[in-house]
Amino acid sequence: xxxxxxxxxxxxxxxxxxxxxxxxxxxxxxxxxxxxxxxxxxxxxxxxxxxxxxxxxxxxxxxxxxxxxxxxxxxxxxxxxxxxxxxxxxxxxxxxxxxxxxxxxxxxxxxxxxxxxxxxxxxxxxxxxxxxxxxxxxxxxxxxxxxxxxxxxxxxxxxxxxxxxxxxxxxxxxxxxxxxxxxxxxxxxxxxxxxxxxxxxxxxxxxxxxxxxxxxxxxxxxxxxxxxxxxxxxxxxxxxxxxxxxxxxxxxxxxxxxxxxxxxxxxxxxxxxxxxxxxxxxxxxxxxxxxxxxxxxxxxxxxxxxxxxxxxxxxxxxxxxxx
Amino acid sequence: xxxxxxxxxxxxxxxxxxxxxxxxxxxxxxxxxxxxxxxxxxxxxxxxxxxxxxxxxxxxxxxxxxxxxxxxxxxxxxxxxxxxxxxxxxxxxxxxxxxxxxxxxxxxxxxxxxxxxxxxxxxxxxxxxxxxxxxxxxxxxxxxxxxxxxxxxxxxxxxxxxxxxxxxxxxxxxxxxxx
Numbered sequence: 001x002x003x004x005x006x007x008x009x010x011x012x013x014x015x016x017x018x019x020x021x022x023x024x025x026x027x028x029x030x031x032x033x034x035x036x037x038x039x040x041x042x043x044x045x046x047x048x049x050x051x052x053x054x055x056x057x058x059x060x061x062x063x064x065x066x067x068x069x070x071x072x073x074x075x076x077x078x079x080x081x082x083x084x085x086x087x088x089x090x091x092x093x094x095x096x097x098x099x100x101x102x103x104x105x106x107x108x109x110x111x112x113x114x115x116x117x118x119x120x121x122x123x124x125x126x127x128x129x130x131x132x133x134x135x136x137x138x139x140x141x142x143x144x145x146x147x148x149x150x151x152x153x154x155x156x157x158x159x160x161x162x163x164x165x166x167x168x169x170x171x172x173x174x175x176x177x178x179x180x181x182x183x184x185x186x187x188x189x190x191x192x193x194x195x196x197x198x199x200x201x202x203x204x205x206x207x208x209x210x211x212x213x214x215x216x217x218x219x220x221x222x223x224x225x226x227x228x229x230x231x232x233x234x235x236x237x238x239x240x241x242x243x244x245x246x247x248x249x250x251x252x253x254x255x256x257x258x259x260x261x262x263x264x265x266x267x268x269x270x271x272x273x274x275x276x277x278x279x280x281x282x283x284x285x286x287x288x289x290x291x292x293x294x295x296x297x298x299x300x301x302x303x304x305x306x307x308x309x310x311x312x313x314x315x316x317x318x319x320x321x322x323x
Numbered sequence: 324x325x326x327x328x329x330x331x332x333x334x335x336x337x338x339x340x341x342x343x344x345x346x347x348x349x350x351x352x353x354x355x356x357x358x359x360x361x362x363x364x365x366x367x368x369x370x371x372x373x374x375x376x377x378x379x380x381x382x383x384x385x386x387x388x389x390x391x392x393x394x395x396x397x398x399x400x401x402x403x404x405x406x407x408x409x410x411x412x413x414x415x416x417x418x419x420x421x422x423x424x425x426x427x428x429x430x431x432x433x434x435x436x437x438x439x440x441x442x443x444x445x446x447x448x449x450x451x452x453x454x455x456x457x458x459x460x461x462x463x464x465x466x467x468x469x470x471x472x473x474x475x476x477x478x479x480x481x482x483x484x485x486x487x488x489x490x491x492x493x494x495x496x497x498x499x500x501x502x
Contacts, residue, residue, distance in 0.1 A: 257448050260399060273398040294350040301394075303450045304351070 020201040022174035026221070027193045029111045029177045036107045040100060047096065111178070114157040114191035122150060124162045126169030126182040126204070129211035129300060130275055130287040135231065144234040145263070147275035148285050150219045153227040154197050160190040167209065173202030173219050181206060194221035210299030218284060237266025238278050241321045249318025252311045257303070264322065274302065280322045290315070345472040348387040382452075382459040383427060384472045392460025393478055395453055404441070407479045408464040413441065417464040425467060430458045 025031040063070065123134040135144040152158045162171055164182040171190070172179040175198075180190045194200070204215035222230065241247050250267065253259060259269035265278040275287055288302035289295070291312070307315065382388040396402065404413030414422060423433050434454050437444030445454070463473045463486060473487035 255447070257450060260448050271398075292351070298350045299348070303453050305450060 019175055019198055020173075020203070024175055026175045026196055026198060026200060027177065028114070028195065029192060030175055032107045032110050033178055036103055039103055043096060043100065047093075112191070114193055115159075116157050119157050119159055120153065121159045121161065122152075124150070124160050124171060124182070126162070126164040126166075126171075126208075126215075127301075128166050128209050129204070129215040129297070131215075131217045132275065135234075142235055144231060145276040146234060146279065146283065148217050148287060149283050150217065151227055151230050152192075152194055152219060152221050153224040154194050154221050156224065157191055157193045160192065161187050162190060163187045168206050169204045169208050169215070170206035171202065172205035173200050173217075175200040176202075176219060179205045194219070197221050197223060211297045214297055216285075233282070234279055238264050238322055240266075241318055243317065243321070245314050245317040246321050247318075248311075249314035249316070252307070252315045253318060256307070256311075257305055258315075277319070277322060281320050282323050345384055345386045345469075347385060349381075349385075382455040383462065383467075384469050385459070386472045386474065388456045388459045389463050389468060389472060390460075390474055391453075392456040392458070392463075393474070395449075395457050396460055397478070399445070399449065399457075401457070402479075407477070407481065416461055419465060425462070425465070427455070427458050427462065430461050431455065434458070 019026075022030065022037065023034060025034045121136050123132075123136055125132040125134070131148050133146050133148075133150050137143050150160075160171070160180075162180055162182045163186060164184045166184065168184070169182040170179050171182060173192075176194060177190065177192045180188055182188070198221055200219040200221065202217050202219060204212055206212075208215065241250055253264070254268050259271055261271040261274040263270050263272065263276045263278065265276070269277075288297055288300050290302075290305050291307070292304055293300055293302040294304060382392075404411060405416050408417035409415050414420075421429070423429050423438060431454055433442060434449070434457060435444065435446050437446075449457070459468060462468050466473075470487045475485045475487050477486050
């Protein structure tokens with residue numbers, strides 16, 4: 001029943017293409033949330049239909065045409081019968097609401113049932129207006145820091161520890177889980193699992209300032225082999241550039257304003273105010289621009305950097321080597 | 324009494340105008356403001372035709388500029404030496420003693436050129452308009468910015484009075500060091 005309706009919706013293909021829909025679950029929690037949504041949808045639809053039908057019947061029933069005289073003093077027996085109907089309907093409503101409550105609570109507890117020791121653990125930190133993603137490891141040199149992209153292995157529970165450094169944000173990838181707030185000074189836990197490979201889009205779901213609407217991220221679910229290969233690649237420090245233009249670009253980066261806020265592992269740039277750029281060119285999205293960042297995302301924290309044309313070309317050549 | 328009322332009537336519109344600008348958020352600076360490379364003029368005397376002085380008032384009386392400066396103060400690790408204004412390795416910034424002058428141009432110079440005994444030069448590291456935002460914040464630490472523009476609450480923990488009520492006594496002692 002719940003699978004038939006989506007195919008009828010004309011915009012369903014569009015939703016499926018961007019993979020940002022709570023109605024196309026890709027993991028057990030999103031599936032539970034989806035089931036609860038469909039249960040509520042059909043129960044409420046049925047109740048609504050019954051109420052509207054009863055209302056229509058009452059509106060269209062004409063006493064005069066049927067030759068019934070207006071009732072001024074209703075008989076006591078008839079009143080009691082109507083009272084029983086109203087009482088019965090109230091009882092049915094209470095039972096339905098209680099049933100929905102039980103379904104909601106059991107869904108809530110099922111969402112927490114994925115916890116496993118020794119699973120992939122990811123620290124997610126919200127900033128205005130980007131996400132820092134850190135794969136923890138007991139060995140500091142094996143930790144991985146990236147931004148706006150979370151890679152996870154398919155079929156394995158993943159633990160997300162979420163917090164914020166400025167204001168309250170909320171992590172919401174509808175295809176995988178419900179919302180979880182990122183609160184400054186507090187760490188919230190979230191378990192999720194993707195059951196099929198794919199790219200799932202998520203968004204900040206708590207108004208957090210000027211660019212709240214552009215604070216998106218991607219969750220990329222891959223096979224465990226692909227995930228391990230990706231993680232190994234991310235653990236490498238940035239390769240020193242070979243091309244003379246890129247070498248000049250690295251000088252521009254290290255001696256100019258970039259290094260004050262950004263980190264490139266393996267170089268002298270160790271700023272921590274902006275996203276880590278070690279493997280920038282391997283990511284699918286950028287959080288801002290260089291020359292005029294305020295034109296695309298007004299209010300974002302990246303200042304406008306004035307560079308000569310030569311320096312800018314060199315810098316771009318260098319950034320493209322950061323795969 | 325009537326004199327005082329007249330003064331109040333004259334001041335009120337000016338205060339209202341200032342209040343309008345204090346909340347203005349300028350995300351995109353004029354290209355000239357971002358492109359200029361640390362050329363600070365200490366005097367209005369100069370050779371050749373006159374060129375306008377930088378509009379430092381825009382930053383000094385603007386709540387957004389001061390708040391941005393507060394964030395940059397953390398990001399660029401001014402805290403490391405000056406603490407949150409109380410001073411540590413570096414001199415305190417919230418008292419009324421200014422070794423190199425308290426005028427915006429002097430503080431801009433201290434940041435961009437550096438100073439002897441440890442203050443590094445940030446020339447070419449911080450875009451020009453961001454330096455002016457830092458200057459506005461540094462001046463707000465000792466109550467030199469207009470109190471309507473100064474935030475009532477600091478980001479860092481503080482045992483002192485709210486920043487917009489701090490050190491009104493420092494105002495008359497503003498000093499400019501001209502060469």
